[in-house]
Amino acid sequence: MNKFIYITLTFLLLMVFGASWVIDTANSSRVLKKIKTVPNFSFINQNGQKFTNFNLEGNISIIDFMFTNCPGPCPIMANNMKELYDDYSKVHQVQFISITVDPKNDNIERLKQYSDSYGVNDVRWQFLTSQIDSIKNLKQNGFMLYADNLPQGHAVKFILVDHNGMIRQYYDGTDKASIAVLRKDIKLLLKELS
């Protein structure tokens, strides 16, 4: 009987140590590398106000490229963005930025309509427009995303940018699993911020 108790206790100890090792390793595996700083830009938002790279500072930003007439993946991306926008309504450090790749059609009024249709009622979700060349440049050289065939050939990525304006990670804006990871990473950045 004594032997049995010793074996059981040894097993239990092994499980405690094994499990805490696994939990620690899992926690420390969640690191977000710093990819690159978002370059300077100065765009206009859906309310006609200026929005620049300085507006990224002090906030955690989730950025995507879209256009309002886009039939394909954009509605899925916008719905996923909307879900995040609603879920993080109490966390004012998190902002969402959708940049149009079709400035010819997506003027300020159009973007305003679009943002209203998604129930945006505060500054946490910005819709930005500018000259097509500036947008293309920011997308290609700033965010290192494909921008040869705009507006159709825009990426479906959500980009996570930290409070120093540093790109930290890219996610598939149409994939729920990818967005689940994004949520975890936002939590990590919020910890960095506090």
Add this chain to the structure above:
Amino acid sequence: MNKFRSFSILTVAATYLLIFIGGLVRVSGAGMGCPDWPKCFDRWIPPTNINQLPDHIDPALFNIVLAWIEYLNRLFGVFVGMFISLAMILAVKNYLLPKKVKVAVISAFFLTLIQGWLGSVLVHTVLNPITITLHLLLALLIVLLLVYAAQSSYYIEFPVLETHSQYDSKLKYFFYTLGVILFIEIILGTEIRGGLEMIRKENPNIDSQFLLKMLGPFKYAHTILGIVIVGLSTFIYFKLVIKSTNPSTVIKSTSLLIILLVFSQIILGEILVFFDVIPLIQLFHLWFASLVLGLVMVQYMAWNRSQLTNE
């Protein structure tokens, strides 16, 4: 006979270890470690390097540590599945085993298949909370069926067991109540955990202590039922070990172990409430609960056995 009996005990042990590993996946947040199913990043052996990812899978999903934690759970699951299949074959071929026991092992086998399928649903729904709870409940059901089969075959091989012991004959409904309450308590526990995660999703900056306060009624129900479980299991211990004639070793040791575990559960639960939601404590809190359930099954079977032989 011998073969099935020893093998079924091994299967029970392996299943308990799998429940532990499953809990570990949950508390380490590795549930989505592999974004696809049954393969992991489209490979039978998970990638060890980000360059091995196929093009159609988002690299943001890749975390080598989480992938391997989840994959080990799947591999061990397959391993236990093979154990249960073998146990089923041994049970079916064994002409001494009563039909009831065979049915139990066959049911365990089919539930294991469903369990594997639920695993795929979990991945596809990105860890739907209700599915996570079902995944756990099914695991508990499987382990109970296996415990029942293992112990029954034990009694067939050693018919003399429990025949010299005499216990209070009116305990049946106490056992049933305890079993039902234990299941409800485990579901409430998963609700508390799920609820915590829901609130955390919407309020990522709030600390765990405040979160627990927000949960309110669930938490109190969990505590109150915990006290009821302490009372019931102490009462059963008292009846089976102290107020009985010649209690068997199985009865004595399981009853003591249940008391020890139930009291540890109270301590672990209070640590979670008063200090912090520590993942390691969460893991053992759940695993001990599953052990208590199995032990109560053993206790009940032993008591039932003596009732049948003393009739």
